[in-house]
Amino acid sequence: MGDPRHQYITPPDVYFNRRTFIRAGLVAATTAGTALAYRRLNGVDLQAVDGAPIPGIVKPTGPGYIAHGEQLTPLESIANYNNFYEFTTNKDGVAAAAAGFNTDGWTVEVGGLCAKPRTFDMDMLVRLSSPEERIYRMRCVEGWSMVIPWVGYSLSKLLAAVEPTSAARYVAFETLLDPSRMPNQSNDSVLDWPYLEGLRIDEAMHPLTILATGIYGQKMPPQDGAPIRLVVPWKYGFKGIKSIVKITLVDKEPPTTWNRSAPDEYGFYANVNPNHDHPRWSQATERRIGESDRRPTLMFNGYADQVASLYAGMDLDAQF
Numbered sequence: 001m002g003d004p005r006h007q008y009i010t011p012p013d014v015y016f017n018r019r020t021f022i023r024a025g026l027v028a029a030t031t032a033g034t035a036l037a038y039r040r041l042n043g044v045d046l047q048a049v050d051g052a053p054i055p056g057i058v059k060p061t062g063p064g065y066i067a068h069g070e071q072l073t074p075l076e077s078i079a080n081y082n083n084f085y086e087f088t089t090n091k092d093g094v095a096a097a098a099a100g101f102n103t104d105g106w107t108v109e110v111g112g113l114c115a116k117p118r119t120f121d122m123d124m125l126v127r128l129s130s131p132e133e134r135i136y137r138m139r140c141v142e143g144w145s146m147v148i149p150w151v152g153y154s155l156s157k158l159l160a161a162v163e164p165t166s167a168a169r170y171v172a173f174e175t176l177l178d179p180s181r182m183p184n185q186s187n188d189s190v191l192d193w194p195y196l197e198g199l200r201i202d203e204a205m206h207p208l209t210i211l212a213t214g215i216y217g218q219k220m221p222p223q224d225g226a227p228i229r230l231v232v233p234w235k236y237g238f239k240g241i242k243s244i245v246k247i248t249l250v251d252k253e254p255p256t257t258w259n260r261s262a263p264d265e266y267g268f269y270a271n272v273n274p275n276h277d278h279p280r281w282s283q284a285t286e287r288r289i290g291e292s293d294r295r296p297t298l299m300f301n302g303y304a305d306q307v308a309s310l311y312a313g314m315d316l317d318a319q320f
């Protein structure tokens, strides 16, 4: 707790009284590709979201792929209340700080313990598999949640393409390191850059684990992790590393940014678990963006039927 960087995660009760929130959910969802006027809500400038529509989105119905019965969080809320510390630690300010983020010529280097390491450009990544709509709950470790219609496909498709060897037991992910494009990376008191994440290989191969290149049927806005980010719906949001440039198959549990920053607060697994409180707040409930009452947090964020078997025999509270 002596690490001054802990201040960057705001305890839930503080930020929920802040301006954007209460009304954010009242803003109507916009349709994909619609140009929005630049709007102000409760004094906050809302960035318009006007990404190019993604063609050919399919809607497979695998278990957990669509959060049935959940109301979608409006696009404006998803795109104006963000955690993306490379730009700013102010959630309301990420959209403006990331506007114009240049992803031209983006590549993702996929290598390590595999037979066919390769560097993919975005065209190759987009063509690798049909874009799928996945409507997932997202639960941030800070105690808020959203329901987000992602566009992407299972990470397993990409991993299969590079043919992991039997020695590959984990997958390590890395965000772009470029302070000229991600200005808060000039500030090394925020986090150690680049942002790092990791999964066990079976977690990475699970069909619910996706690489997302869009939301609401359109290309990913910069603030949500353009051009490509990870989404692991049964884990806390910080596992969903944004703006990925490198994916490496490795044999040992890789270092992860939040675990290194505060090992007693953020574990490697970070499975959503209402029974394991954060040292500084309860994880039993959450605030769904746009709702006023807190709701119970679900074990594995409601994906227990799909993923609990991955952790058979593990002490889930020890593996926080």
Ligand SMILES: Nc1nc2c(c(=O)[nH]1)N[C@H]1C(S)=C(S)[C@@H](COP(=O)(O)O)O[C@H]1N2
Binding pocket: 078, 081, 082, 083, 084, 085, 086, 139, 140, 141, 175, 195, 223, 224, 225, 236, 237, 238, 239, 240, 241, 242, 243
């Ligand atoms: N590179 C990078 N990835 C990141 C973060 C970050 O600061 N940097 N924040 C994480 C956290 S804490 C959350 S809750 C989600 C937020 O995603 P969203 O802004 O698209 O809702 O992104 C995660 N991925």
Ligand SMILES: [Mo]
Binding pocket: 083, 139, 140, 141, 142, 236, 237, 238
């Ligand atoms: Mo988060």
